Amino acid sequence: MEIKAFADDPKKLTVKSAVVLLFEGDTRPLSRLGRGISAKARKALEALNFKGKEGQLERVPLPGQRVEVLYAVGLGKKEKVDLDTYRRAIATAVKRLKKDGVEEALVISPRIDAKISQALAEGAVLGSYTFDKYKTSKEKERKEIKRLLIHKADDPSFKRGTILAEAQNYARSLVNEPGNVINPITLAEEAKRLAKEFKLQCRVYDEKEIQDMGMLALWSVGKGSATPPRFIHLTYKPRGKPKDRIVIVGKGLTFDSGGLNIKPGDYMRTMKMDKSGACAVLGIMRAIAQLKPRVEVHGIIGAAENMPSGTAYRPDDIIRAKNGKYIEIDNTDAEGRVTLADALSYASELKPSKIIDMATLTGACMVALGEYTAGLFTNSRRFAEEIKRIAKETGERVWELPMDDERLRKKIKKGPADVVNTGGRYGGAITAAMFLEEFVGEGIEWVHLDIAGPAWSKEEYGYYTQGGTGFGVRTCVEYIMGLSS
Numbered sequence: 344m345e346i347k348a349f350a351d352d353p354k355k356l357t358v359k360s361a362v363v364l365l366f367e368g369d370t371r372p373l374s375r376l377g378r379g380i381s382a383k384a385r386k387a388l389e390a391l392n393f394k395g396k397e398g399q400l401e402r403v404p405l406p407g408q409r410v411e412v413l414y415a416v417g418l419g420k421k422e423k424v425d426l427d428t429y430r431r432a433i434a435t436a437v438k439r440l441k442k443d444g445v446e447e448a449l450v451i452s453p454r455i456d457a458k459i460s461q462a463l464a465e466g467a468v469l470g471s472y473t474f475d476k477y478k479t480s481k482e483k484e485r486k487e488i489k490r491l492l493i494h495k496a497d498d499p500s501f502k503r504g505t506i507l508a509e510a511q512n513y514a515r516s517l518v519n520e521p522g523n524v525i526n527p528i529t530l531a532e533e534a535k536r537l538a539k540e541f542k543l544q545c546r547v548y549d550e551k552e553i554q555d556m557g558m559l560a561l562w563s564v565g566k567g568s569a570t571p572p573r574f575i576h577l578t579y580k581p582r583g584k585p586k587d588r589i590v591i592v593g594k595g596l597t598f599d600s601g602g603l604n605i606k607p608g609d610y611m612r613t614m615k616m617d618k619s620g621a622c623a624v625l626g627i628m629r630a631i632a633q634l635k636p637r638v639e640v641h642g643i644i645g646a647a648e649n650m651p652s653g654t655a656y657r658p659d660d661i662i663r664a665k666n667g668k669y670i671e672i673d674n675t676d677a678e679g680r681v682t683l684a685d686a687l688s689y690a691s692e693l694k695p696s697k698i699i700d701m702a703t704l705t706g707a708c709m710v711a712l713g714e715y716t717a718g719l720f721t722n723s724r725r726f727a728e729e730i731k732r733i734a735k736e737t738g739e740r741v742w743e744l745p746m747d748d749e750r751l752r753k754k755i756k757k758g759p760a761d762v763v764n765t766g767g768r769y770g771g772a773i774t775a776a777m778f779l780e781e782f783v784g785e786g787i788e789w790v791h792l793d794i795a796g797p798a799w800s801k802e803e804y805g806y807y808t809q810g811g812t813g814f815g816v817r818t819c820v821e822y823i824m825g826l827s828s
């Protein structure tokens with residue numbers, strides 16, 4: 344789909360279909376299409392009882408008019424509309440245009456500026472996403488939208504939004520790939536392909552190198568699988584002296600059976616999504632390579648399969664992580680934090696000012712916050728507030744959970760090793776974050792995003808379909824771009 348800004352008078356454009364976004368109770372933007380069209384459209388919408396409530400969409404045929412079909416999409420009450428409202432509205436329209444086989448449409452928004460232009464581009468690209476590469480039915484052959492024209496959009500912002508949304512869709516597709524397609528080796532190959540296409544540096548470490556580097560935590564989780572683990576390091580370096588250095592770390596469990604503490608069948612289903620953090624890292628690096636901030640950015644992934652076998656790691660095992668700390672294994676299904684122990688240790692050795700890690704880490708976070716909000720944990724108030732501010736604009740919901748309860752912290756300090764990989768059922772998302780903090784270097788600002796809920800959607804809503812969401816890509820990229828300014 345080609346998305347372009349259109350600066351001319353809409354009355355001079357011959358287009359069969361138009362999408363008009365409308366605030367509740369305000370149909371004035373219809374007049375941009377011309378007096379005759381707007382009068383007929385208003386009359387039809389009144390008959391359809393269209394009020395402009397958020398999410399409301401009506402298709403209005405206009406036979407004999409220059410615009411043959413109008414799609415009116417409600418934004419809701421003007422005072423409650425935010426950037427994500429625009430994303431959701433245009434996504435709703437795009438989904439309907441695809442269903443109706445519309446190949447070209449003009450989009451008119453009641454308000455337009457740089458931020459709204461970017462949001463409309465993001466919503467349109469995200470709303471057009473489908474994952475149907477394994478469909479052989481005629482459904483796959485449906486018509487796609489060829490061109491979307493956004494009236495008076497800011498062109499640079501529009502292009503930035505398109506890059507961000509395409510990066511998120513790329514991450515979504517990787518998440519949706521099953522474990523027999525994306526495993527630690529093929530994920531590493533994809534990272535190499537991405538690096539070559541977008542001129543990034545890429546270094547992949549195999550199972551021997553992982554052991555030689557002292558990453559015995561990652562190796563232990565992956566050694567139960569017939570497919571060995573991989574460690575992936577992508578690097579973007581700007582021209583000239585960088586203004587900052589940041590590392591983005593992603594959990595890369597390409598499939599999680601639970602290991603010897605095997606999951607029940609219902610909980611093992613969809614565990615291809617346990618690589619969502621890693622896929623987000625690849626999406627972030629894809630966007631960064633195109634937007635070219637004046638910031639040095641490293642993308643780190645520890646990729647493994649957690650499988651039960653005679654070589655699998657066990658409860659009661661004690662493992663030495665890369666930073667020298669010893670981990671006692673309480674439960675092999677708490678494997679993501681074990682792999683991240685080495686990834687965070689490695690990331691800390693790069694001496695960044697900041698680290699963000701993203702992981703589908705705990706069911707406890709979903710119990711606390713639901714399926715649509717990520718848990719945020721941090722050692723830096725300033726860093727957390729900035730991520731929360733940006734997430735509010737991107738529509739990627741986050742909520743901060745506390746890390747100051749020393750009684751909870753004691754739960755991961757019991758036993759014969761430095762740290763144990765679970766702290767019990769209660770406060771599980773918090774004790775998991777406390778575990779990760781043990782592997783973050785001194786003086787480094789750190790944010791951990793537990794994306795277990797929003798990384799995968801069981802339903803279609805807004806600009807999402809069922810499946811991987813690519814959560815975190817836009818928030819992290821926007822944060823990095825802010826460091827560059």
